[in-house]
Amino acid sequence: MDQTVRNIKELAALLNISPTTVSRVLNGKADDYRISPATTKKVLDAAREFNYHPNRIARGLRLEKTETIGLIVPDIANPFFAHVAKTIEFEARRNGYSIILCDSLDDIETESELLKLLAGRKVDGIILAPVGTGTGHISEFLKREIPSVVIDRYLPGLDIPSVSTDNYTGAYLATEHFIAAGHSRIACIQGINGISVNTDRVDGYRDALKNHNLTVDNSMIAGDDFGEKNGYDQTVRLLGSECRPTAILALSNLISLGVMRALSEAGLKIPDDMSLVSFDDQPYSAFLASPMTTVEQMKEEIAREAVQILLENINSGRSAGKVNKKIMPELIIRNSVKNMRKIPVRDHSSHL
Amino acid sequence: MDQTVRNIKELAALLNISPTTVSRVLNGKADDYRISPATTKKVLDAAREFNYHPNRIARGLRLEKTETIGLIVPDIANPFFAHVAKTIEFEARRNGYSIILCDSLDDIETESELLKLLAGRKVDGIILAPVGTGTGHISEFLKREIPSVVIDRYLPGLDIPSVSTDNYTGAYLATEHFIAAGHSRIACIQGINGISVNTDRVDGYRDALKNHNLTVDNSMIAGDDFGEKNGYDQTVRLLGSECRPTAILALSNLISLGVMRALSEAGLKIPDDMSLVSFDDQPYSAFLASPMTTVEQMKEEIAREAVQILLENINSGRSAGKVNKKIMPELIIRNSVKNMRKIPVRDHSSHL
DNA sequence: CTGTTAGCGCCTTCAT
């Protein structure tokens, strides 16, 4: 009764039919091959009864298709990537794919290893949230012709589609929000210099200042890392500077955590003593000492787009044209920006 | 020059030796088979030159070993699971394994599907953070004899090892902290009734009250879900009750988010109007309106233990004895508990 | 409507 069926051959033997027929039925090709309803039913019933599921490894070897997608992120513990990963996994599974999760530990060497590892595992495609500043290992990897999509950033010069936030607009809106509240000494604590995410955000910040006839003071653009420590260090530095800013734009959630720590240690309150807007909304943003105004990235949408583009490329056998999709972020206004004008600040998210 | 080598056969042909020899060298068995140093070097050099890596799918089929571990979590966007996943991935990779990430969406049906999916994908082992209350599908799954470890909870009655926090002690310490601060009407907002995590925490809470000669009022133990909504709903209810508590123990980070939302809407401040201790420390815990006292679970340790037990079971070919490892949490004292005695509250984490 | 055969790329016997 509770016989174990290890493979398609055994199941076929039990039913006195050929493995081929079983395979065809199980792959929904009964109609294509005009297999009799009786046989079809027999196979389906037996498969259920013996709880038989085809060995996907053997299938993968035969078809040269593993129905597996590699996902490389710099830090799965970062809520942004965790959310993106959740939707990617969901969307992939909905399409029959599983996700091999790889954490590059924000290390470019590790990322390079991971790319090779995933190639060896014969994933059908890769979604990569790149790290650091070099792209040599990525262009090397692209030679393998494994369909891939970059998320979070875009990689100028490389022939690989990407899905990222419209970071320019996000920073522009945030900066405009400060300006509307009457701030003019607005600092910007940035992440890794030279990558698209950072460059675009800084550009948005600069342009917002310029377009409102404010001068861009380069000493107000500080930092070189998306981590908490950089946020802390730069805030300490800015607080000590002769011409202290009244507002800080933090280009990542971790940076803003560092800003908060530094302010807290200095006994300064948000927004009374310092205004702050952070990139990346979080579940807790609303519950901070003062609920934080944030630039929220549309994580689900980024993930969905990435999976869709990747699957298209997989199914069409490589690159359905290079796309650089930009997803519009949303400025969520809470209470971390002080109104210097003493009149109500308006929501500017609809302007631009 | 830049010839592509698709498989071991091609590489062997290029070197005028047999695939067998190449395979042996590449698997570090050159010595076992006394393959000449010259041949060994030749193979190694060629492999590097042509950037050849064995097809792990074919290898998996032959060896019946995929060097792959399935990880099922209820919600990868939950920081607790994201952190655990990070360490699991790291430890697994260090040992040559990759992680197939599956999000069960806090849904037991999905979890059941996922178990089958992973079995079909021939993972060498599974780490499962179970959902809901039923275990039928899990005991069914265990018949497949795939090495598995449960994390976050333990499953009484099932023959599967587990690694979880010592939740009893965690809740006990938190409750004692309230008591030491002079609270006696302490509410407990719980998660899913009947699962070990919840039962143990509630037991710890009850016992702490009893051991300090406080009566346990069952109307103070409320709720049935680890989500934010439950935290909100129960807090609203408690605030409306005739005998309002002065303190709330929230049995999850999401519950405490709900508690904060309800308190905030009611215009109540932590800790002045209500004291709160939450399970699960978070990066932002220290930056909340009032820095939150939390019971921190040792995520890295849980993850490391789980991987270690799993790998032992994989290598020894099944269950190296059933273990239910409990990892001691840590009470992190900040400023979310009001001192009702008007004298300094001491750190009680060293008692017990 | 169904079956036979061959081969995906690898590793392991068995042979030399």
Next chain:
DNA sequence: ATGAAGGCGCTAACAG
């Protein structure tokens, strides 16, 4: 010190 052959479980090509 090295090879040849077979087979892991599956499915597509080629019969009928």
